[in-house]
Amino acid sequence: MKTKERRELLLNILNKSANPIKGDELANTLNVSRQVIVQDIALIRATGVDIIATPQGYIIYNSKTAIKTIECKNHSNRDEFYNELRTIVDLGGEVKNVIVKHPIYGEIKVDLDIASNRDIDEFMKKSSNDEFKQLSILTKESHLHTIEAKNEEILDEIISSLLDKNILVNNSKK
Numbered sequence: 001m002k003t004k005e006r007r008e009l010l011l012n013i014l015n016k017s018a019n020p021i022k023g024d025e026l027a028n029t030l031n032v033s034r035q036v037i038v039q040d041i042a043l044i045r046a047t048g049v050d051i052i053a054t055p056q057g058y059i060i061y062n063s064k065t066a067i068k069t070i071e072c073k074n075h076s077n078r079d080e081f082y083n084e085l086r087t088i089v090d091l092g093g094e095v096k097n098v099i100v101k102h103p104i105y106g107e108i109k110v111d112l113d114i115a116s117n118r119d120i121d122e123f124m125k126k127s128s129n130d131e132f133k134q135l136s137i138l139t140k141e142s143h144l145h146t147i148e149a150k151n152e153e154i155l156d157e158i159i160s161s162l163l164d165k166n167i168l169v170n171n172s173k174k
Helices: 003-016 021-030 034-046 078-090 117-126 151-162
Strands: 050-053 059-060 066-073 094-102 106-114 143-148
Touching: 003 059, 021 034, 021 117, 021 151, 034 050, 050 078, 066 151, 078 094, 078 117, 078 151, 106 117, 106 143, 143 151
Parallel strands: none
Antiparallel strands: 050 059, 066 143, 094 106, 094 143
């Protein structure tokens, strides 16, 4: 397969996928090394295609979704943290990132890309290590998440549920 054909096929595979695809999986599918995939992704990005690298793999950013940044209360325990993530994911949302505002360093943002219960379980397992500290400990009261859903109705349902559960900082319904 020629280079141009491989890149077109790679782009086609990513366009058809609703979920991130690991670089190793793409490499196996296209019968090339992982490094070739990394180079191809960089060249495809250079043409203006918005390919995002997540911990779960590569995905093309779809701007046909509803996105909102929400301010959540900091958690006093792991169950509250788990409940926050489950509320968003169970209603069809994705937790894109966590953002904290530090008084000295400014805004600190980390991509999470949590879109399924499996993602939550993996994240909670990684974060169960005694050495793990949530970014939200850097602030006293709150942290931000960018959440994404297929449409505004789903996003509104997520926000309403988070308000009902007293997870959001602004506890007044619109």
